[in-house]
Amino acid sequence: MERYLKPVTGDFSRQLSPLALQNKGYVIAVQDKKVFIDLTAKDGLVPGVLLKIYREGEETILTHPATGEVLASFKNELGTIRILEISNKFSIGYLESLVRGKEVRPGDRVFLVQ
Secondary structure: OHHHOOOOOHHHHHHHHHHHHHOEEEEEEEEOOEEEEOOOHHHOOOOOOEEEEEOOOOOEEEEOOOOOOEEEEEOOEEEEEEEEEEOOOOEEEEEEEEOOOOOOOOOOEEEEOO
């Protein structure tokens, strides 16, 4: 199995470490399949990175049926974007997937796919 696993290079892990720590950004605009977000190279973003999109307040809560205890909460994914361009104040991603019946809008959140 170890022959199938390759270590991440030092350069790549350094590039993504700030983003992996913060891990979240906002959608600031949408034009067709282009999604503008507020993460940049300062956050560790690099072209080609895949991000998931979700909307806060639309999580699925898993509760125990007898006790009512909250066991977990899951973000309901809206879709994914792949980063194409990075500027000083925003980045542009291409909408690769979108859940049927959903739309991406400003204020939605993005996070790194790990």
